[in-house]
Every structure is written in structure tokens, then in C-alpha cells.
Amino acid sequence: MPPAVTEVMMRSSxxxxxxxxxxxxxVILIFGVVIYLAGQQQNLRSIVLDGYDTSAGVPxxxxxxxxxxxxxxxxxxxxxxxxxxxxxxSMMAARVLFDQEQxxxxxxxxxxxxxxxxxxxx
Numbered sequence: 001m002p003p004a005v006t007e008v009m010m011r012s013s014x015x016x017x018x019x020x021x022x023x024x025x026x027v028i029l030i031f032g033v034v035i036y037l038a039g040q041q042q043n044l045r046s047i048v049l050d051g052y053d054t055s056a057g058v059p060x061x062x063x064x065x066x067x068x069x070x071x072x073x074x075x076x077x078x079x080x081x082x083x084x085x086x087x088x089x090s091m092m093a094a095r096v097l098f099d100q101e102q103x104x105x106x107x108x109x110x111x112x113x114x115x116x117x118x119x120x121x122x
Contacts, residue, residue, distance in 0.1 A: 015088055018081035025075025032068025036061050 039060030046056035 014084055016081045016084070018078045018085060021078030021081055022075060023078075025071050025073075025078050027071070028074055029068055029071030032064050032066070032071050034064070035067055036064025039064055 039057035042057030
């Protein structure tokens with residue numbers, strides 16, 4: 001194995017499905033933003049109609065912000081899982097390519113010992 005492949009050994013247990021986590025993160029994030037904007041609209045309406053009360057939509061805005069942050073964290077966890085899966089797949093592909101190159105080099109060396117022409121001779 002080349003040093004780059006063997007230095008960072010990843011385990012198959014690191015693989016996790018990521019599409020569901022990403023989807024839930026996006027949905028929760030959008031839900032949080034909608035709630036936040038509804039609170040902001042409440043606030044603006046209160047200012048226009050009452051002229052002085054600016055705290056009407058604050059609890060809704062805080063709730064929306066908290067839900068939005070939960071959605072963002074969930075989304076980031078899903079993206080992290082996807083990137084880890086990509087790393088695992090690329091590492092496996094590198095191993096397969098390395099094994100194929102080693103097998104080809106071994107076959108070429110064996111053919112040269114037996115006096116058979118190799119691809120390099122052609």
C-alpha cells in the first residue's frame with residue numbers, strides 16, 4: 001500500500017447514510033426561518049398598529065432562531081456524513097487501483113522472466 005493510503009485508515013463503521021440527515025436539516029432550517037419571519041412580521045405589525053410595543057413577536061423570533069439553528073446543525077452533520085462517505089469511497093478506489101497496478105507490475109515481471117514479450121516491448 002502506498003503511504004498516503006495506509007496512514008489514514010478509515011473504518012467501514014464510519015459510513016453512515018447522509019441523505020436523510022441532510023433532508024431533515026434543510027426542512028427544519030426552512031421551518032425555523034419561516035417561524036422567525038412570522039415573529040418579525042408580528043413585531044412590525046405591532047409597531048405599526050400600536051406604535052410603541054416592539055416585543056410582540058420576540059418570543060416567536062427567538063423560537064424560530066432556535067429551530068433554525070437546530071436545522072443548521074442537523075444539515076451540517078448530514079454534510080459531514082456525506083463527505084466522510086466520499087472519503088471512504090475514494091480511499092477504497094485508491095486501494096483497488098493500487099492493487100491493480102501491483103498485479104500488472106507483478107505479471108509484467110513474471111512475463112519478462114519467462115521471456116515473453118510485455119506491453120512495454122510492443
